[in-house]
Amino acid sequence: MKLSNLSPEKAREMIRKGEWDRPTAGLSNGYIQANLVVLPKEMAYDFLVFCQRNPKPCPVLDVTDVNAYHPPSVAPQADLRTDLPKYLVYRNGKKTEERTDLTDVWTEDMVGFLLGCSFTFEQALLENDIPIRHIEEGLNVPMFKTNLSCQPAGKFHGPMVVSMRPMKSNDVIRSIQVTSRFPSVHGAPVHIGDPETIGINDLQSPDFGDAVPIKEDEVPVFWACGVTPQAIAMHMKPKLMLTHAPGHMFITDQKNEAFGVL
Structure with a gap:
C-alpha cells in the first residue's frame, strides 16, 4: 500500500513504532x-x-x-x-x-x-493542478518569523510565523480561491509578493523548515502558520x-x- 493511502490509524501506528520519523506531508492524503x-x-x-x-x-x-x-x-x-x-x-x-x-x-x-x-489545503492546491515546490523537492515547507504581530491574550504575545510557497503569478488567484475554502486550516494567504514588507530578508534562510528554489517567473505566497506558538514560546x-x-x-x-x- 502506498504511504499516501494509509489510514490515519495505520499511519499513527507506524509512527508510534518508530517506523516513520520524517515530516508527515504525503502520509494519509485526504485527512486533516x-x-x-x-x-x-x-x-x-x-x-x-x-x-x-x-x-x-x-x-x-x-x-x-x-x-x-x-x-x-x-x-x-x-x-x-x-x-x-x-x-x-x-x-x-x-x-x-x-x-x-x-x-x-x-x-x-x-x-x-x-x-x-496547511498540509490540508496543500492537497486541495494539488487537486487544482497548482504545484507545491517543497513537496516536489522532498523538503519541509519553509517557515519564517515576520513583523506581523499577533493579538495578545494574557501572557501570550509575539510575532506571526508564515509558511511560503512559490508559484506562477497566474496560479496565485486560484490559490486564494482554493485555500479560502479552509478557514479552519489557515485559510487564504496573509501576504503575496515582496517578503521584506513583512520582515523577511532572505527567502533562502527560513527560521523553520527548508529553503526551496524560487524561479524567476514565480511569486512567493505566504500563509499564516501553526508554528506561530513556537515563536511565541521563544x-x-x-x-x-x-x-x-x-x-x-x-x-x-x-x-x-x-x-x-x-
Missing part, C-alpha cells in the same frame, strides 16, 4: 493533519483566548481535558504523547530537546491543543511548552473536506 501545543493548565485559558483572537495562525481543531492525551473530537483512540514523529520541548523559551515520545514529560496538569495545518518564555517539530504533524481521523466551506 494538525499542529500540537501542550501547556500546563494554568496557561491553557490564556492560550485558548490567544487562539480565538488569532484564528489565521492558530485555528483550534480540538482541546484535551487536563491530563488527557486522547483528542476527543478528531481522533479519540490516538495518543498525543506518542503518535507524532518528532516533538520539541521548550523550557523558559529555549528549545531544550527533540524527542519522539512525550510520555515522561507530559505531566498531570497538561492540556493539549491541536491546531489546523518570545514570552513560558516555563514549559511541548510542541510538534515543524512538519512532523498529528494525523487525525477527520477528512479534509469536513473542514472545507463552499
Whole structure:
C-alpha cells in the first residue's frame, strides 16, 4: 500500500513504532493533519483566548481535558504523547530537546491543543493542478518569523510565523480561491509578493523548515502558520511548552473536506 493511502490509524501506528520519523506531508492524503501545543493548565485559558483572537495562525481543531492525551473530537483512540514523529520541548523559551515520545514529560496538569495545518489545503492546491515546490523537492515547507504581530491574550504575545510557497503569478488567484475554502486550516494567504514588507530578508534562510528554489517567473505566497506558538514560546518564555517539530504533524481521523466551506 502506498504511504499516501494509509489510514490515519495505520499511519499513527507506524509512527508510534518508530517506523516513520520524517515530516508527515504525503502520509494519509485526504485527512486533516494538525499542529500540537501542550501547556500546563494554568496557561491553557490564556492560550485558548490567544487562539480565538488569532484564528489565521492558530485555528483550534480540538482541546484535551487536563491530563488527557486522547483528542476527543478528531481522533479519540490516538495518543498525543506518542503518535507524532518528532516533538520539541521548550523550557523558559529555549528549545531544550527533540524527542519522539512525550510520555515522561507530559505531566498531570497538561492540556493539549491541536491546531489546523496547511498540509490540508496543500492537497486541495494539488487537486487544482497548482504545484507545491517543497513537496516536489522532498523538503519541509519553509517557515519564517515576520513583523506581523499577533493579538495578545494574557501572557501570550509575539510575532506571526508564515509558511511560503512559490508559484506562477497566474496560479496565485486560484490559490486564494482554493485555500479560502479552509478557514479552519489557515485559510487564504496573509501576504503575496515582496517578503521584506513583512520582515523577511532572505527567502533562502527560513527560521523553520527548508529553503526551496524560487524561479524567476514565480511569486512567493505566504500563509499564516501553526508554528506561530513556537515563536511565541521563544518570545514570552513560558516555563514549559511541548510542541510538534515543524512538519512532523498529528494525523487525525477527520477528512479534509469536513473542514472545507463552499
